[in-house]
Amino acid sequence: MANIRDVAKEANVSVATVSRVINRLPHTSKTAIKAVNEAMKKLGYNPTEKSKSSNAHSAHSIGVLVADVSNSFYGLMVKAVDKVAREQKRQILISHGYHNADYEREAIELLVKNRCESLVVHAKGLSDEELIKFADQIPGLVIINRHIPAIADRCISLDNVKGSYQAVSYLIQQGHKNIGYLASSHNIDDSIDRKAGFRQALVDNNLKYSDALVVSGEPDEAGGAEAMSNLLAKNLPITAVATYNDFMAAGAISVLRANNIRVPEDISIIGYDDAGIATYLQPQLTTVRYPIQIMAEQAAMLAIELASMQTPDDAANNVYIPTLVPRDSVAKQ
Template identity: 55%
Template sequence: MATIKDVAKEAGVSIATVSRVINKSPKAGKTSIEAVRAAMSKLGYRPNANARALVKKNTNTIGVLVSDISDPFFGSLLKAVDQVARDNNKHLLIGNGYHNADAEREAIELLINSCSESLVLHSKALSDDELINFAKEVPGLVLVNRYIPEIAERCICFDNYKGAYMATEFLIQNGHQHIAYINSDHKISDAEERREGYMQALQDHNLPCPDHYTLDAHLSDRGGKEAMIELLAKNVPITAVVAYNDYMAAGVLAALEESNIAVPEKMSLIGFDNGLIARYVHPKLTTINYPIGMMAKQATQLSLKLAKNEEYTAENQVFQPTLVKRFSVNKIHSK
């Protein structure tokens, strides 16, 4: 692994100059900055976060990475982190990753360079190895909704597989035998795990799961609506739908309403997340509760303790789904 001495040698400058560039000192000249950055890039060198924090004496921030700050799901995550931060006289620095590896990497680098000793990351696009390397550099790094065995003690995750299994089985228990699934088109573990849970529930009950019963769609109400329209156009003989999240389920509801298909009388529907929208669509949406606020709170408390090198065992590292029954599922009887 390259050191600051290696960077100084490669750039042809002193170690002090490298330090000034790293810490963005106004005394660093343009030529020196360019030379040092080129050397760092060539050598794959990234300054140690703790060393930077000691130089700047800036330890009052918590860095948070989310996929999209405009998504209410991540709004709930941020609110929970902020509550813990305020209790500890900290402030938030926030980065968006958009399920994109380059964007996630850039945001994490920025948070580290801003000397955040505590990092709470919802990272889905970066590899396990990259996140492990970041964790080695930042003792206060904790992952939310991601499990990596090598740093399991720093992971606060959710059983997505069980949640989808639970949703599908609830429909089966209500007499449904032809159940469609509308999944996210993001290539992330959540989507894979939920699809697997859905399929396993069908298999365990000896029910059909043909390929045309499942669709991948954009992670939004529009995506859910378009997917449901496609299912209707295929004339798929289904009586129920499981949606990847509540916003996609809301789009499904809109498509069914426009086609004069009553929910739940003619089509049952289950969402995922138990977001605010689930309580205000009509009919109110049966869904799977995803306790992201509790998870984020736990992750932040763990992050703060790790940053201080204090002993701390998370109360719960794998959170479990629960079914929230409302009015979008109807019981049907076999003929």
């Protein structure tokens, strides 16, 4: 009886290529597909019944790609997808990309190999062009937290420019004119858009923007603490600081407290995302809410509908707007 190595030899390709064809993975050349299919037909080779059974079961799964599920933001996203999956009598398979193009590509291919016909993908490393190719080959693939014009109807995203603009505008409304910004050091569209919103809010309110006002760091507590220390070292007359996310804000508050700088009496702080940590900080953090749960629920339902060849709801809005959440970390100037 022929095996996969016999097929590879007959088709003059590698065993890995035969596996890619059998599992219908993306980015497999038409020439390879034709050669492998002809070789399997000639040799009478078919996937085992066990594999078919396993694949049939996996077809009822939803694949989820996140950067790192240990981050609470992605934990909320996965939980929301899982809620929809359970309602639809499905299970989820989770993979990680860590904002790395190679990892993201491998993760998507692995989920497809496991016959996840519906995919909710949070990818920041892969280019628009490669994600468009994946979307062309995988009918049930939906992109979350990213807007790609060519496949806009399959993207669920947030207007990050507007969210950051709202945050800084709120500080300005409270009388602040000297405002710093703690940016993420990750070169992804979220970082670029939120920094752009900060700058635009200053310009629209006739306040001078300077690169000196911006300090970058890892988008976590340690990164926020380091960035806040570096901003203080510049000895600028700032009265308020906007941050890339709530975790950076938490790190910033710890540094201000250690330096006997009161929040919000001396320096006001505003975050972004409305993560769980925001209500446990002292003072409670004023922030901008990122509705990741409802976005993830919509993405999961859309992925299921597309995979099932159903017509999505035309009335659904795929671009969400963040909302301000006033708490105690911002004071009037």
